[in-house]
Amino acid sequence: MVNFQKNAERAQILDRMAGAGIAQATGGIAPTALINAWTDWALHFALSPGKQADLVDKAWRDASRLALGMQPETATGTDRRFAAPSWDDAPFRLMRDSFLASEDWWRVATTQTRGVAPQNEAMLSFMVRQMLDAVAPSNFVPFNPEVLARTRETGGSNFVEGALHAIEDATRAVQAKADVAPEAGDFRVGETMATTPGKVVARNRLMELIQYTPTTEKVHPEPVMIVPAWIMKYYILDLTPQESLVRHLVDQGFSVFMLSWRNPDADDRDCGMADYLDLGPRAALDAITAITGAERVHAAGYCLGGTLMAIAAAAMARDGDERLASLSLFAAQTDFTEAGELSLFITEGQVALLEDMMWRQGYLDSSQMAGAFTMLRSNDLFWTRMVRDYLLGERVSPNALMAWNADATRMPYAMHAQYLRWLFLENRLAHGRYEVDGRPVALNDLRIPVIGVGTETDHVAPWSSVYKFQRLTETQTTFILTNGGHNAGIVSRPDHPRRHYRIHTTEHDAPFVDAQSWMEQVPVRQGSWWPAWAEWLAARSAEPVTPPATGAPENGYPPLCDAPGTYVLQR
Structure with a gap:
């Protein structure tokens, strides 16, 4: 009996070590959850001829409007990534409208498929949006009129500034320093922030x-x-x-x-x-x-x-x-x-993977939490910043809220596991x-x-x-x-x-x-x-x-x- 218990404990430790390794490789995202979501959608989509026909019709209508120089019905051009007037000029207008039409096509494809579990549908739709965000024309130099105009104006020095910003960010990441350097502004705890007089009692x-x-x-x-x-x-x-x-x-x-x-x-x-x-x-x-x-x-x-x-x-x-x-x-x-898109990451498989990751190190690190929050708003927190900092060569002046946000904390293993299970899951x-x-x-x-x-x-x-x-x-x-x-x-x-x-x-x-x-x-x-x-x-x-x-x-x-x-x- 004792040997059986020891073997079970060893097996559990081995499973946890394997889970921790997977979590490290995937940034804490459970691949099983993504596979389950995709499989659920793909099987039900394959058995939905009406849905398929509707998507073919939508693709044909959008392509026809684009060919005639018209804007697709759902591509309004109001996306913040394409707010600059230069996106209305040829050929950038076609790039923008084609991308927005594709985005909407995938939105329709991954939603309202009969039989798909709501959480699987939401997770798949979310991940598809992440992939589409990565290939938006605004992210690439030849397809972004703002970047091209800035390059002409500066003679290419925007790329030099962008490279310096990238080196600075990479250095801070390797040194595990905050994104906003306290020495870069007047943001010092106890001196310019958190200064209301009082005593620890x-x-x-x-x-x-x-x-x-x-x-x-x-x-x-x-x-x-x-x-x-x-x-x-x-x-x-x-x-x-x-x-x-x-x-x-x-x-x-x-x-x-x-x-x-x-x-x-x-x-x-x-x-x-x-x-x-x-x-x-x-x-x-x-x-x-x-x-x-x-x-x-x-x-x-x-x-x-x-x-x-x-x-x-x-x-x-x-x-x-x-x-x-x-x-x-x-x-x-x-x-x-209804805890928002953050709940997409709170499935049984996802929580188990996070538990394994925290079990090995004893806590959830701030950088691991920041990754999930960045995914929720990838346009604002990642891609828009990448274009601004590295392609346009600009930097937003840090403010007190940014300095505070970079001063992150950790979460203990037991507490965070209980919080996710007892409140989010149950x-x-x-x-x-x-x-x-x-x-x-x-x-x-x-x-x-x-x-x-x-x-x-x-x-x-x-x-x-x-x-x-x-x-x-x-x-x-x-x-x-x-x-x-x-x-x-x-x-x-x-x-x-x-x-x-x-x-x-x-x-x-x-x-x-x-x-x-x-x-x-x-x-x-x-x-x-x-x-x-x-x-x-x-x-x-x-x-x-x-x-x-x-x-x-x-x-x-x-x-x-x-x-x-x-x-x-x-x-």
Whole structure:
């Protein structure tokens, strides 16, 4: 029996090593998932003569229009890659229209084939788009009129500049340095970014807790606790003095606490979701109430931090813990049934391959995560940048958000595997099967007011998915929809000239309104959503009082160091 168990363990280790090798060779993409998707589509397509005939007819109609110098019905020419007026000149117009017609032909071919599983259809359509993006005429010098014009203007020096950019990028990649060099601009953590004054008042193996210094004579007695995602550094919410949500809250008379997550390494491989819950929001809440003496706290979470905070709030509601005054969720999903194109990579085979990759190294590296996010927006994040940097010889001046985005973190093996399986694959939280302390939690136990924020062009947490939290609760809910993406939409300083948002509160007994209908019914307001959120918090807070002291040495929480602390500086 013992020998049998040892042999089984050896076999499992061998399988994991093989999986890790495959993951390294494919960049973490499971080939079995792609093969399954293609096979499913190919077999059903072969048995669909009507679909085939329709595609032949479409190809003939598009070719006929092109031959007559007319634009195909679906090739509108509004694609950002072909926005320059020179694309309307011959022969570039024909190249553009032919490519866009081919793109649309493949879109029709890979969608709405009877019998194909929806996820297989979505995955195949996505991968076909990736291949077509790679062969777009805008990516090649002889076929891109903008590049040809720039070459004539500069006498070819654009290619020299592009080559220097390519060498610089390759050097930084080999040296494992960030895409945005801190020395290339005024982007230094603790000096120009993450500068809101405060102190680290608690520390454990996973997080530091920062208490910010008040800027008003009085503050609301309910502190605000912010739980950022541990896939990113916290200071996206304290970016620059002009772009700091933390500074905005402090100036509005709130006592603010922020979690700053430690950047895990191979020694943290066994840290799981329970560890992040216990050493994160649970430990922070204990510290905040001990320091301030507050009976109730406003809890807020961003992205993964919001999902974790929702789990914590549900567990507190189940156990009768009434220390939360409200819950705010920024671009945070609680129902993962429609989690956007990122969910295409979350199949059983894909998760198994990621587990094998993380099992060998103990964590998921930031570069491996960045590859998946780049694929989601390959036009914007890869091909457009390649043309701009290497063919046109241009460089976009880095900004604070770009510098923050390059300051990436890692994900522990156990936590990330559990997160993908329990939430993406099994959707346990939405189904009331997510367990905390050995018992399931349910979001419909919440009785505190909840507010969610979604962003219109979010490719990580689509706003319609974030909006679904309203179906999972039986309490008053408010939803804010702002323009922008997953990061830029949240970083929305009040003086930003191009921001708008929608906001509406739904009572607990009101009928549910679907996301699209909600968007059509709720009017647009100009400006940033930050003041609206601050007003929402203030309306659910008591009258201001004298600010609490920084830290509480008598309760075991002495000030340890100045903000931004030490964990945020880890690489």
